[in-house]
Amino acid sequence: MTGVAGRCPSHDPADRRGGVDAAPGGGPTQVRADAMGNRAGGPRRVGALRAGLAGVVLGLGLAGCASTGASGPATTAPAASSSPSAAFYTPPSPLPTAAPGTLIRSVRVRGVPGVPAGATVWRILYHSTSIYGADVAESGYVIAPAAAAPAGGYPVIAWAHGTSGFAAPCGPSLFTDSGGGGPYLLPALDRYLRAGYVVSAADYQGLGVSDGVHPYLLGASEGRSVLDAARAAARLPGLRTAAEVVIYGHSQGGHAALFAAELAPTYAPDLHLVGVVAAAPATGLSTLISIVGTPAGAQFLPYSIPTSWAWTQTYHDLPVSAVFTPSGADFASTEVTHGCSGEVAVAITAHHLTPQGVFAPGAGSDPVVLAHARANDPGNVRTPVPMLVVQGTADGTVPPPLTDAYVTSKACPIGDTVQYLHVPGATHGTVVYVAAPAIVAWMDARLAGTPAPSTCGQPGDVATLTP
Numbered sequence: 001m002t003g004v005a006g007r008c009p010s011h012d013p014a015d016r017r018g019g020v021d022a023a024p025g026g027g028p029t030q031v032r033a034d035a036m037g038n039r040a041g042g043p044r045r046v047g048a049l050r051a052g053l054a055g056v057v058l059g060l061g062l063a064g065c066a067s068t069g070a071s072g073p074a075t076t077a078p079a080a081s082s083s084p085s086a087a088f089y090t091p092p093s094p095l096p097t098a099a100p101g102t103l104i105r106s107v108r109v110r111g112v113p114g115v116p117a118g119a120t121v122w123r124i125l126y127h128s129t130s131i132y133g134a135d136v137a138e139s140g141y142v143i144a145p146a147a148a149a150p151a152g153g154y155p156v157i158a159w160a161h162g163t164s165g166f167a168a169p170c171g172p173s174l175f176t177d178s179g180g181g182g183p184y185l186l187p188a189l190d191r192y193l194r195a196g197y198v199v200s201a202a203d204y205q206g207l208g209v210s211d212g213v214h215p216y217l218l219g220a221s222e223g224r225s226v227l228d229a230a231r232a233a234a235r236l237p238g239l240r241t242a243a244e245v246v247i248y249g250h251s252q253g254g255h256a257a258l259f260a261a262e263l264a265p266t267y268a269p270d271l272h273l274v275g276v277v278a279a280a281p282a283t284g285l286s287t288l289i290s291i292v293g294t295p296a297g298a299q300f301l302p303y304s305i306p307t308s309w310a311w312t313q314t315y316h317d318l319p320v321s322a323v324f325t326p327s328g329a330d331f332a333s334t335e336v337t338h339g340c341s342g343e344v345a346v347a348i349t350a351h352h353l354t355p356q357g358v359f360a361p362g363a364g365s366d367p368v369v370l371a372h373a374r375a376n377d378p379g380n381v382r383t384p385v386p387m388l389v390v391q392g393t394a395d396g397t398v399p400p401p402l403t404d405a406y407v408t409s410k411a412c413p414i415g416d417t418v419q420y421l422h423v424p425g426a427t428h429g430t431v432v433y434v435a436a437p438a439i440v441a442w443m444d445a446r447l448a449g450t451p452a453p454s455t456c457g458q459p460g461d462v463a464t465l466t467p
Contacts, residue, residue, distance in 0.1 A: 089209050126139075128228040161203075168208060204256070258379070289308075
């Protein structure tokens with residue numbers, strides 16, 4: 001299948017209450033609750049985390065779906081409305097070989113809800129690389145401030161979004177209404193634009209551009225997408241960017257951001273990365289996978305099914321039969337391959353699925369499955385740039401103990417420079433708003449060359465953010 005699939009059905013707001021938190025001041029959040037971050041530590045900690053997982057209440061993210069509009073295959077097409085055409089998302093066939101981050105085409109987009117007046121928006125199609133080294137086309141967007149670029153160009157925030165879905169219609173660059181909350185944009189976008197940053201935003205492989213199932217929570221894939229979107233932004237005609245790049249992601253995007261920073265020295269040494277910010281990141285997937293087929297895994301099905309299906313479709317050594325029962329495979333192959341996160345969650349409920357009915361016996365202890373899960377735990381290699389990790393204390397999607405464990409058992413021991421902040425009272429959705437002033441200040445300090453703070457060595461390796 002090529003191009004953009006048809007529009008997904010809308011959902012009643014009552015179906016969204018678990019996953020969309022109100023922004024400060026009562027506005028819509030544009031935040032999607034998504035994959036859980038959970039950490040594997042020593043034997044006692046693993047047991048405690050597994051027990052804690054059973055009490056997590058998960059929010060379900062809703063995603064934008066495709067619509068129709070106008071654009072062209074030229075490198076830079078005339079301004080278009082926010083509704084895209086299938087042609088924009090259909091890459092040349094065969095795809096001409098080009099370096100990662102090379103633009104295939106771009107179009108200026110007008111009328112995107114949530115974008116401040118005067119800002120400039122581009123929809124982009126660019127080259128990236130699969131985990132097996134194949135040249136692939138991916139989509140995303142870039143937003144530049146209304147203010148003129150400084151002499152050295154705008155610094156770039158490489159934004160990594162949270163869960164929107166698992167198939168082409170779920171790409172945020174489609175700018176479609178995400179269940180009543182408007183397009184899924186960088187939360188508190190206006191604050192970052194006013195601070196003088198350009199935002200580059202990857203859809204990720206398989207979202208926007210139809211390229212099989214999105215490799216969901218597969219860090220090497222997500223990370224490359226994020227880095228190549230930043231490269232593509234620097235090549236947009238008429239946009240002057242600085243060399244400096246800060247990576248920022250939330251939830252699934254926090255997972256992507258952490259992997260992007262780990263990959264940057266070898267995959268994108270041309271980028272001058274100065275820091276990485278992860279808000280409520282998904283971490284410790286090996287702990288989640290270990291309970292995937294147990295009763296405690298029931299509430300994780302909206303995430304464990306797409307994750308497991310995506311991995312079986314991506315990793316050559318992971319057959320479907322090692323992970324899924326026949327009925328579970330039938331469901332995943334039908335629903336995950338076409339659905340955004342809200343649709344998949346509704347289908348799981350409608351089919352009355354249980355972990356035991358979906359996952360093959362022993363899936364959670366299969367050595368190949370666990371090896372891939374551990375490989376997708378961030379923190380296995382040192383991050384060469386400073387990190388800021390923020391976590392809401394009232395987060396019911398990525399509970400604080402899971403992010404605590406990532407910092408105390410992975411990031412600090414491996415030698416990362418990490419400032420870890422608890423944000424009192426913030427939920428999974430509001431943390432990106434409450435912490436936004438602190439995030440901007442931290443980014444500005446990295447650009448200024450100020451030595452980065454670290455909470456490693458403090459009690460719990462954490463401090464408290466006082467807004």
